[in-house]
Amino acid sequence: MSKESSSKKNPFILDAHLDLSMNALEWNRDLRWSIDDIRQSEKGMNDKPDRGRGTVTFGELRKGNIGIVVGTQIARYTKKTNTLPGASWNSPEQAWAQTQGQLAWYQSMEQDGQIRQITNGKDLEDHIRKWEADPLNTPIGMVRSLEGADSLVSFQHLEKAHEDGLRAIGPAHYGPGTYAQGTDAQGGIGTIGKELLKKMEQLNMILDATHLCDDSFWESMDHFNGAVWASHNNCRALVPHNRQFSDEQLKVLIERGAVIGAAFDAWMLTPDWIRGKSTPHSENISLETVVDHIDHICQLAGNSLHAGIGSDLDGAFGTEQSPKDIDTIADLQKMYPILQSRGYNEVDIENIFSKNWVNFLIKNLK
Numbered sequence: 553m554s555k556e557s558s559s560k561k562n563p564f565i566l567d568a569h570l571d572l573s574m575n576a577l578e579w580n581r582d583l584r585w586s587i588d589d590i591r592q593s594e595k596g597m598n599d600k601p602d603r604g605r606g607t608v609t610f611g612e613l614r615k616g617n618i619g620i621v622v623g624t625q626i627a628r629y630t631k632k633t634n635t636l637p638g639a640s641w642n643s644p645e646q647a648w649a650q651t652q653g654q655l656a657w658y659q660s661m662e663q664d665g666q667i668r669q670i671t672n673g674k675d676l677e678d679h680i681r682k683w684e685a686d687p688l689n690t691p692i693g694m695v696r697s698l699e700g701a702d703s704l705v706s707f708q709h710l711e712k713a714h715e716d717g718l719r720a721i722g723p724a725h726y727g728p729g730t731y732a733q734g735t736d737a738q739g740g741i742g743t744i745g746k747e748l749l750k751k752m753e754q755l756n757m758i759l760d761a762t763h764l765c766d767d768s769f770w771e772s773m774d775h776f777n778g779a780v781w782a783s784h785n786n787c788r789a790l791v792p793h794n795r796q797f798s799d800e801q802l803k804v805l806i807e808r809g810a811v812i813g814a815a816f817d818a819w820m821l822t823p824d825w826i827r828g829k830s831t832p833h834s835e836n837i838s839l840e841t842v843v844d845h846i847d848h849i850c851q852l853a854g855n856s857l858h859a860g861i862g863s864d865l866d867g868a869f870g871t872e873q874s875p876k877d878i879d880t881i882a883d884l885q886k887m888y889p890i891l892q893s894r895g896y897n898e899v900d901i902e903n904i905f906s907k908n909w910v911n912f913l914i915k916n917l918k
Contacts, residue, residue, distance in 0.1 A: 562617035562885050564683070566906040568813040569762075569784035569862035570608060571699075572623045573654035579866075583609045584666060587880050605870025607880045610666050613692055616882030619683040620670070620693035620906070622783060622862070623658060625651040625718070628725055629702035644730070647703035655716060658696065667694045671717050673914040680910065695913065697760060697783065700725030700734070707751050714755045719917060721752060722760035722783070724768060732768040735795045740771040749776040756918055761785070761805065762862075765794060773804055779916035780808050784815035784862030786845045791823050799852060806853045811908045813862020814846050818873045821845070832876035839875050839883075843890045846904060856900035860908045861887075 575581045579600065581590050587609050597603040613621065627650035628640035641647040661667045668691040670676050679693040697720035704710050723745060724734030731748045733739040741749070749772060752759060759780045761769060773780075782805055788796035797805070797812070805812060818832050819825035821841045832838075849859040865874060865881050877886060891901050 563888060563902060564906045565616060565618040565861065565884055566620040566909040567618050567861050567863050567884070568622040568781070568909055569815070569864045570621045570623055571626060571867045572608070572621070573657045574624070574626055575606070575608065575866050576657050577653055581606060585609060587612055602866070602868065602870030602872060605872050606866050607870060607874060607878060608866040610692060612880040612882045614687065616884050617687065618881065618884065619687060620679065620695070622697050622720065623694045624697050624699045625654045626699040626725070627651045627703045628700055629730070630727065634727055644702060644705045648705050648709060651698070651703045658694070662691070665691055667692045669717050670695050671719060671917065673917045676910065676913055676917060695719055698722065700729060700763070701731045701748060702729050710751055714757065720758035720760050722762050723748060723772070724763050724765070726763070732772065733765045734763045735765065737765050738767055739765070740767045741775070746775050752776070753778045758916060769801060779912070780805060780810045781912065782810060782812040784813050784864045786815055786820045787848045790845060790848060791820060795820060802849060802852055806858045811858055811860045811912050812849050813860045814842050816842060816863045816865055816874055816878065817867065817869055818875065821875070831872065832874060837875050838877050839887050839890055842875060843887060843894060847894055856896065856903045857908055859904050861905065
């Protein structure tokens with residue numbers, strides 16, 4: 553198949569949330585390998601529940617014409633008094649060091665020609681032109697985001713991260729945090745959280761509202777005047793859990809020009825998921841279920857201009873906790889006929905697959 557026909561067959565996709573560096577450093581996955589080679593290398597391993605079930609490689613991104621991603625750095629810090637489960641570091645300095653290792657990996661992959669860091673609108677437009685002309689030989693574009701801000705030891709660390717190309721920050725992840733409270737926690741952002749938001753405004757950084765608990769979400773909306781998105785977040789009206797956003801929250805995000813990326817983690821797609829027991833097949837979770845959340849956002853907005861993809865695939869889960877019709881990330885393309893069957897036209901699908909994110913970034917990456 554020619555490059556031209558391949559490009560026409562698979563529409564361009566921007567995935568706004570992938571933990572690539574976490575997979576490389578903590579899961580020890582070389583994303584230049586084929587998906588089969590990575591799965592084979594993890595045969596018999598049981599240190600993590602998704603061993604042998606990964607879905608993301610550079611090759612699979614190319615296969616799915618996913619030409620731009622938002623790649624995260626992530627390292628949680630939790631105090632001794634925090635009893636919430638999950639891997640974390642015992643000091644902000646350790647968490648910072650972990651994110652710097654992740655940055656070094658991204659830089660190594662850029663030197664190897666696998667990815668290209670995007671830090672401004674001009675870079676973005678240039679990358680899209682090159683990808684459209686020669687997708688097989690163009691590095692995958694990447695905007696870098698920090699998931700959870702606890703690794704920012706000081707605002708000097710924030711300034712350094714920005715100089716190194718960081719363009720978006722989610723102030724919290726799971727549980728209580730330094731700058732905001734996250735999923736399964738309660739409370740506002742406090743004085744230091746407000747200072748972080750002010751500094752982000754000065755640096756023209758994007759606020760990722762994902763993972764903010766309700767109190768921190770509303771306080772952040774009141775104190776941040778810059779660009780906001782929700783990189784990987786679903787709808788509480790469909791799955792009633794604090795990890796998802798309520799219609800009221802989604803409407804505020806829409807009013808502020810945000811894009812909300814649909815997440816593919818199965819427990820976020822059904823209200824009946826039981827960890828360690830449920831499976832995508834037992835709960836009949838498919839890409840149709842993901843489209844339910846996308847459609848809900850479009851119905852709230854009255855248009856297709858605020859929905860996108862933020863799959864979070866391989867975000868500490870694999871095919872055991874992904875839609876049942878996902879084998880690799882290239883299967884994002886299967887959503888095209890599903891959206892068509894729901895009445896979405898070609899322009900709408902282009903908006904959802906990439907254009908909404910692209911327009912947002914061109915506007916806000918100054």
